[in-house]
Amino acid sequence: MSGSARGGNRSIARNAGYLVGAKVVSRTLRVIYMVVLARLFGPDLFGLFTYAQFWQVIFMSLAIFGTGRMLSRQIGADRSHAERHVAANISLRLLTSCVAMLGCALVALDPSLTAQGRDLMLLFAAAVLARSLAAWAQQVFIAFEVSHLSLRQELLFRSLEVVVGLGVLALGGGLVAVAVVHMASWVLQAIAGWRLVNRRIVPVRFEWRIPELVRLARNGIAIMLVGLSLSVLIQGGLVMYRLLLDEPADLGQLAVLLQVLGLLAMVPKSVAAAALPVLSRWVAEGAGDERRSMTLMLRAAIIGAAGLATLASVLGPLLIPWLVGEQYRVAGELIPLALWLLLPLSLCTLMNQLMTAHGELWRAAMVAISGAVFMGIVIALTLPELGLDAVFLGVAAGATLWAIIEAGFAVRSGWLDGFDAFGRAGLAVAVAAAAFWSLAGVSPWLALFTSWLLLLPGLASPRVLWRRMRA
Numbered sequence: 001m002s003g004s005a006r007g008g009n010r011s012i013a014r015n016a017g018y019l020v021g022a023k024v025v026s027r028t029l030r031v032i033y034m035v036v037l038a039r040l041f042g043p044d045l046f047g048l049f050t051y052a053q054f055w056q057v058i059f060m061s062l063a064i065f066g067t068g069r070m071l072s073r074q075i076g077a078d079r080s081h082a083e084r085h086v087a088a089n090i091s092l093r094l095l096t097s098c099v100a101m102l103g104c105a106l107v108a109l110d111p112s113l114t115a116q117g118r119d120l121m122l123l124f125a126a127a128v129l130a131r132s133l134a135a136w137a138q139q140v141f142i143a144f145e146v147s148h149l150s151l152r153q154e155l156l157f158r159s160l161e162v163v164v165g166l167g168v169l170a171l172g173g174g175l176v177a178v179a180v181v182h183m184a185s186w187v188l189q190a191i192a193g194w195r196l197v198n199r200r201i202v203p204v205r206f207e208w209r210i211p212e213l214v215r216l217a218r219n220g221i222a223i224m225l226v227g228l229s230l231s232v233l234i235q236g237g238l239v240m241y242r243l244l245l246d247e248p249a250d251l252g253q254l255a256v257l258l259q260v261l262g263l264l265a266m267v268p269k270s271v272a273a274a275a276l277p278v279l280s281r282w283v284a285e286g287a288g289d290e291r292r293s294m295t296l297m298l299r300a301a302i303i304g305a306a307g308l309a310t311l312a313s314v315l316g317p318l319l320i321p322w323l324v325g326e327q328y329r330v331a332g333e334l335i336p337l338a339l340w341l342l343l344p345l346s347l348c349t350l351m352n353q354l355m356t357a358h359g360e361l362w363r364a365a366m367v368a369i370s371g372a373v374f375m376g377i378v379i380a381l382t383l384p385e386l387g388l389d390a391v392f393l394g395v396a397a398g399a400t401l402w403a404i405i406e407a408g409f410a411v412r413s414g415w416l417d418g419f420d421a422f423g424r425a426g427l428a429v430a431v432a433a434a435a436f437w438s439l440a441g442v443s444p445w446l447a448l449f450t451s452w453l454l455l456l457p458g459l460a461s462p463r464v465l466w467r468r469m470r471a
Contacts, residue, residue, distance in 0.1 A: 029158050029159060029161075029162040030158065030162070030263070032162065033161075033162045033165060033166070034256075034259055035323050036166065036169065037049060037169075037178070038252070038256060038325070038328065039325050040169060041175065042252070042327065043250075043251070043252025043253065043255075043327060043328070044251075044252060045175060046252050046255055046256075047242075047251035047252040047254075047255050048114075048116075048117055048120065048175070049120070049175055049178075049255075050238060050251075050252075050255035050258070050259065051117075051238065051239070051242060051251070051255075052117070052120045052121050052124045052179075053124065054235045054236075054238055054239055055104055055107050055121065055124065056104060056124040056125070056127065056128055056131075057231050057235055058104075058228065058231055058232070058235075059100040059101070059103055059104040059125070059128050060100065060128060060131060060132060060135070060231075061224055061227040061228035061231050062096060062099065062100040062103065062224060062228070063093070063096050063097040063099075063100035063101070063128055063129070063131075063132035064093070064096075064132060064135060064136075064224065064227060065092065065093065065096040065217070065220045065221070065223075065224045066219065066220035066221065066222065066223025066224040066225075066226070066227065067089050067092055067093045067096075067136070067139070067216070067220055067223075068135065068136070068139030068142070068143075069139075069223045069353075069356055070089065070216065070219055070220055070223060071085060071086070071089045071139055071140065071143045072139070072142055072143040073356060073357065074089075074143075075143040075144060082144075082202055083202050083203060083205065084207070086140065086197075086202050086204070086205075087204075087205040087206055087207035088207040088212045088213060088216050089136075089216065090136060090204060090206065091206045091207050091208055091213060092213050092216050092217055092220065093132065093133070093136050094133075094206075095213075096132075096220075097128065097129050097132040097133060098129065100128050100129075100132065101125055101126065101128045101129040102125075104121070104124065104125035104128050105121070105122055105125035105126075107121050107125070108121040108122050108125070116174075116175060116176060119176045119179075120175055120176060120179050123176065123179035123180060123182070123183050124179060124182070124183075126183050127179075127182055127183040127186050130183065130186035130187040130189075130190045131186040131190075133190040133193070133194065134153075134157075134186050134189040134190040134193050136193070137153070137190070137193025137194055137196060137197050138150045138153065138193065140197050140201060140202075141196075141197075141201075144201055144202075146201070149196055149200075153189060153192065153193060153196075156189075156192075157185050157186075157188060157189040157192070158185070160185055160188070161181060161182060161185035164181050164184075164185070165178050165181045165182070168181055219361055221365075222361035222362045222364065222365040223356065223361060223365070225365040225368060225369060226352055226364055226365050226368040228372075229365075229368035229369050229371060229372040229402075230345075230348065230349070230368065230372075232372040232375070232376075233345070233348075233371060233372050233375055233395060233398050233399055233402075234258065234261060234262055234265065234345065234395070235258055235262070236372065236375065236376065237254070237258070237375070237379055237391035237392075237394060237395060238251070238254055238255060238258055238391075240376065240379050240380065240383070240391070240394075241254055241379075241383070241388075241391060244380070244383050244384075245383060245387075250330075250387070250388060252327075252328070253328060253330045253331040253334070253388065254331075254388055254391060256320065256328050256331040257331050257334055257335060257338045258338075260320075260335060260338065260339070261338050261339065261341060261342070261345075264308060264339065264342055265342060265345055265346075265349075267304070268301050268305075268342075268345070268346035268349045268350060269349050279293070279294070279353060279354065279357035283357045283358055283359075291415060291416060291417075294350070294354050294415075294416065294421070295416060295417070295420050295421045297350055298347065298350055298351075298416075298421045298422065298425070299421070299424065299425040299458060299459050300459065301343075301346035301347065301350055302343060302346070302347070302422070302425035302426065302429060302458065303425055303428065303429070303455050303456075303458045303459055304342075304346075305339075305340075305342035305343035305345075305346050306340075306343060306428075306429040306432060306433065306451075306455055307451075307452055307455055308339055308342060309336060309339040309340040309342065309343070310432070310433075310436050310447075310448055310451045310452070311448060312335050312336045312338075312339040313336035313436070313440070313444070313448075314444045314445065314447075314448050316332055316333075316335030316336050316339070317329075317332045317333055317335070317336075318332070319332070320332030320335055330388070334388060334389075334392070337389070337392050338392055340396070341392060341395050341396055341399065343429070344396065344399035344400045344402070344403045345395075345399050347399075347403035347406075347407065347422075348368075348371070348399055348402045348403050348406070351403060351406035351407060351410060352364050352368065352406065354406075354410060354415060354416075355406060355409070355410070358413075358415065360409075363409070364406070367402055367405045367406055367409075368402060370401060370402065370405070371398040371399060371401050371402030371405075372398055373398075374397055374398045374401050375394040375395055375397060375398025375399075376394070376398075377394075378390070378393055378394040378397045378398070379391055379393075379394035382394070407421075407422060424457070424458055425458035425459070426458075427458070428454060428455050428456075428457050428458025429455065429458065431454050432450075432451040432452070432454040432455045432458075433451065435447070435450050435451050435454055436448065436450070436451040
């Protein structure tokens with residue numbers, strides 16, 4: 001492996017570590033917060049809260065508009081024009097964020113929403129602008145490979161949101177008060193993030209030349225469609241369930257499951273985000289170093305997702321009711337099924353970054369849209385018969401289609417070796433899953449330990465693993 005490749009892999013590992021650390025801090029605090037909210041408000045109101053969150057996430061995709069990934073690609077390939085790239089990027093982000101905020105506010109016109117639901121929706125819409133600008137600062141940190149600043153920001157402001165939010169709840173505040181705290185925390189983070197970028201990385205200027213913004217927007221639309229498709233894939237089943245069946249208690253069960261899935265999906269997303277600047281640099285250099293690095297990331301994603309899913313099969317039915325109450329026992333029973341979705345979702349996320357690094361932006365967008373649409377079709381056809389299970393079937397179908405198309409294109413293009421990237425890990429998962437289900441009736445813990453041992457060869461050959469363990 002070349003010195004450039006070793007340095008790039010260290011950069012990916014270091015910055016991914018900071019990003020995962022930031023997300024772990026953020027999501028751990030958020031889990032505590034969500035547990036309190038789920039217990040306090042019950043399935044009906046918690047489902048309403050998660051429904052409002054879904055629309056915020058959807059419009060965040062429009063607000064971000066692909067500018068974060070585009071900045072990582074531009075800075076990774078050409079840092080000499082960083083100030084110009086950043087100026088055009090923030091100008092477009094400001095425009096799209098304002099449009100997204102207004103669009104999210106229009107959801108409050110939904111006649112089926114209660115007065116409390118409308119207030120909640122308007123506050124989440126206002127938070128879209130602040131959250132988008134705070135996210136822009138974090139994406140600058142990623143592009144310049146200084147993701148430790150993201151960890152610092154998340155630690156401070158998500159802690160602030162949770163502590164103040166719990167204080168408000170203790171004083172008798174309701175959902176609307178929680179949403180006010182949510183919005184205020186993102187406003188403060190946006191201000192602090194901008195100051196950090198301006199002082200420590202690059203002066204924040206604006207670029208209002210129409211041709212430059214149009215050029216950036218053309219590529220940004222493609223990346224935005226990918227982000228939107230991924231959000232729909234993970235959270236869209238919640239809205240479809242509400243529109244087609246509208247059973248509030250089951251909506252709360254689904255909300256808990258999708259919160260957990262979103263929490264764990266942040267690991268491959270963080271690794272992918274940290275990898276994009278380095279992958280773009282390697283692709284620009286043309287040495288092929290991205291091939292080995294991406295292969296290792298894909299294997300780790302496949303093995304890690306399978307390991308978490310088997311762990312959830314043992315602990316999930318016990319842990320979920322213990323955390324959020326017996327009223328969510330259905331969610332505890334379904335959590336193993338939900339976490340197997342991490343496998344295709346991880347592959348979607350990582351493969352999309354490889355296609356972005358190679359400049360295949362619109363091809364990646366079309367594949368992503370196909371996956372999201374296929375998910376919607378499967379859910380619509382099976383929901384009356386399968387209920388909650390239909391949502392997971394739809395997500396699995398959409399994510400698998402997405403992953404298979406992108407993997408096939410990458411192998412045909414010579415970017416990856418199919419067996420090295422997918423075959424070894426896939427065989428290990430198949431053998432481990434078969435062993436787990438065979439032994440689960442005897443002893444769940446024996447089944448878990450055996451399956452994890454059988455997963456290890458999916459990362460590398462036993463000889464290589466033994467050599468690395470000795471080293």
